[in-house]
Amino acid sequence: MNSLNSDNNLVIVRGLSVSYFQQKKEVPALSEVSFAIPRGSTCALIGPSGCGKSTLLYVLSGLMRPSGGSVMVGGEPPTAPRRSTALILQDYGLLPWKKVAENVGLGLEIRGIKREQRLDRVKRVLQEVGLWELRNRYPSQLSGGQRQRVGIARALAQEPDLLLMDEPFSSLDALTREMLQEQLLQIWKDKRITIIMVTHSIDEAVYLGQQIIVLAGNPGRVLEIVNNPGVGNEGYRDTPEFHQLSTMLRSKLSH
Numbered sequence: 345m346n347s348l349n350s351d352n353n354l355v356i357v358r359g360l361s362v363s364y365f366q367q368k369k370e371v372p373a374l375s376e377v378s379f380a381i382p383r384g385s386t387c388a389l390i391g392p393s394g395c396g397k398s399t400l401l402y403v404l405s406g407l408m409r410p411s412g413g414s415v416m417v418g419g420e421p422p423t424a425p426r427r428s429t430a431l432i433l434q435d436y437g438l439l440p441w442k443k444v445a446e447n448v449g450l451g452l453e454i455r456g457i458k459r460e461q462r463l464d465r466v467k468r469v470l471q472e473v474g475l476w477e478l479r480n481r482y483p484s485q486l487s488g489g490q491r492q493r494v495g496i497a498r499a500l501a502q503e504p505d506l507l508l509m510d511e512p513f514s515s516l517d518a519l520t521r522e523m524l525q526e527q528l529l530q531i532w533k534d535k536r537i538t539i540i541m542v543t544h545s546i547d548e549a550v551y552l553g554q555q556i557i558v559l560a561g562n563p564g565r566v567l568e569i570v571n572n573p574g575v576g577n578e579g580y581r582d583t584p585e586f587h588q589l590s591t592m593l594r595s596k597l598s599h
């Protein structure tokens with residue numbers, strides 16, 4: 345594990361516990377979770393359903409407060425939604441009555457960025473994800489993969505240093521999924537933003553996560569943190585390292 349004290353970490357989580365309250369009863373979702381994410385690196389969160397992956401992203405994005413322990417993002421506790429943190433939820437959060445370009449510019453509009461600057465930025469990110477041609481369509485006129493790219497474009501328009509993604513590619517077919525994984529890797533290489541991604545797919549975790557945090561359930565805790573330095577290498581998917589790591593994770597997660 346990376347040192348929890350290094351200045352190079354954008355995210356530092358120490359002894360984090362989070363509980364939900366249901367009919368006045370405490371339901372623990374995460375217990376004693378600790379890890380650190382270096383600035384500019386990628387991390388995949390993986391673990392069984394209900395182990396607290398989404399909860400962890402909510403806490404990192406400032407939408408939920410910890411019940412115990414501490415969380416620092418960019419040197420501060422994420423109490424208010426942080427400007428340079430972008431969160432992409434599983435359903436992409438697109439407004440059906442707004443066109444692609446309007447959806448992408450939404451966050452900028454809310455932040456009061458001037459129209460001209462907004463249009464510039466929307467154009468740039470739509471070109472980056474290859475959707476400029478489709479800017480005047482409505483979300484219902486797009487495929488699942490295209491919708492997901494609109495979600496990514498909207499997050500990038502915010503010019504974040506931290507990108508949080510909750511199972512972003514899970515509802516897509518295998519080929520679209522691989523294409524978007526490549527696109528995400530390219531964006532990461534170009535911009536070196538810090539990416540934390542929740543996934544159910546072992547292959548996706550190994551392909552994209554320089555650190556893989558394996559969580560166990562009831563309540564959610566860290567089972568293991570695996571370093572995965574091959575991420576971003578040409579042809580990584582076809583290497584023995586990739587397959588060994590996938591096999592190792594598969595056996596851990598099946599116990």
Ligand SMILES: Nc1ncnc2c1ncn2[C@@H]1O[C@H](COP(=O)(O)OP(=O)(O)OP(=O)(O)O)[C@@H](O)[C@H]1O
Pocket residue numbers: 364365366371372373391392393394395396397398399400
């Ligand atoms: N609003 C809520 N009230 C009570 N308990 C909740 C609430 N939301 C989540 N939980 C519980 O907290 C635990 C963690 O939920 P969370 O959604 O973070 O899991 P997850 O790892 O993202 O699961 P999945 O892989 O199915 O998305 C689960 O046991 C869940 O039932």
Ligand SMILES: [Mg+2]
Pocket residue numbers: 397398399510
């Ligand atoms: Mg979830």
